[in-house]
Amino acid sequence: MENKDYKKMIEMANKALEGLNLDDALKTKAFEKVLDDLLGVNKNQEVMKTTNKKSQNKKKTTNSNSPKKKEAEEDKTTEIIAKLKAEDFDKIYKMDKGLDYSLYLLKVLREKYEIDGLIPSQIARILSDKFRIKTNQFSIGMALMKAKEYVDRHKVVTRGGSAYKYRIMANGEKYIEEVETQQDNDHTGLPAERSKPDLSCEVSGDSSELAN
Numbered sequence: 120m121e122n123k124d125y126k127k128m129i130e131m132a133n134k135a136l137e138g139l140n141l142d143d144a145l146k147t148k149a150f151e152k153v154l155d156d157l158l159g160v161n162k163n164q165e166v167m168k169t170t171n172k173k174s175q176n177k178k179k180t181t182n183s184n185s186p187k188k189k190e191a192e193e194d195k196t197t198e199i200i201a202k203l204k205a206e207d208f209d210k211i212y213k214m215d216k217g218l219d220y221s222l223y224l225l226k227v228l229r230e231k232y233e234i235d236g237l238i239p240s241q242i243a244r245i246l247s248d249k250f251r252i253k254t255n256q257f258s259i260g261m262a263l264m265k266a267k268e269y270v271d272r273h274k275v276v277t278r279g280g281s282a283y284k285y286r287i288m289a290n291g292e293k294y295i296e297e298v299e300t301q302q303d304n305d306h307t308g309l310p311a312e313r314s315k316p317d318l319s320c321e322v323s324g325d326s327s328e329l330a331n
Contacts, residue, residue, distance in 0.1 A: 192277055196241045199234065200249050207231050211250055213302035217262035220246055220254065222269060222295040225287040236286035238277060239263065269294055 208227055214220045221242050228234040237245075239260035246252040246259075260283070263270055269291030272283040287295075 192241075196244050199228075199232075199241070200245055202232060203245070203249055205250075208250070210299050210302070211252075214298065217254060217258045218266055218269075219295065219298050220252060221259055221263055221285070222266070222287055222291050223298075225270070225285065226292055226295055229287060236284045238275065238282040238284050240282070242285075266291070 208224070211220065211223055214223055224242060224245060225237065228237070240256040243254050243256040243259045246254050263272070263285045264283075269288060270285045271288055272285045274281050275284045
């Protein structure tokens with residue numbers, strides 16, 4: 120506290136005691152009490168100002184970073200889409216469920232583009248923008264969340280928050296290869312050799328979980 124502020128507190132304390140009929144001892148104690156109260160109030164105001172200032176700075180920092188993170192994520196997805204060649208995904212239209220679309224996409228991206236893992240919003244955007252397959256990040260996230268034996272997931276920071284990044288595992292690759300074989304057999308009239316487990320949700324389903 121600056122000296123002028125301290126002097127002002129003393130003047131206020133003296134003014135507060137004016138007109139009181141107190142002996143010197145009580146007047147001294149009263150003065151000290153009033154001064155302490157005034158100093159305490161002033162200190163609290165300074166703390167509040169400092170706290171508010173830090174809070175405002177933090178809010179500005181968060182607000183300035185979040186759009187940048189979002190833009191960075193969107194730019195990365197845009198770059199991936201620009202690299203993709205439709206002929207590398209010749210069997211994608213034979214898939215018919217959110218899980219199958221996602222696993223097939225993750226498999227081809229890892230094998231042919233060295234991209235190992237995506238978050239549901241990226242998968243949904245690639246399917247929608249590149250292949251015109253109607254889907255959303257909620258149904259994709261739900262399907263992958265149920266397929267624990269096929270994918271590995273871990274949290275990543277994105278859009279100022281967090282999301283799960285999914286990577287296809289060996290069991291997932293085997294599963295999607297069986298799906299491809301089954302689809303080929305369906306077109307040629309050959310009998311099915313396996314039964315596909317119900318681990319996915321419909322592509323256009325609604326869900327409130329795993330929005331990222």
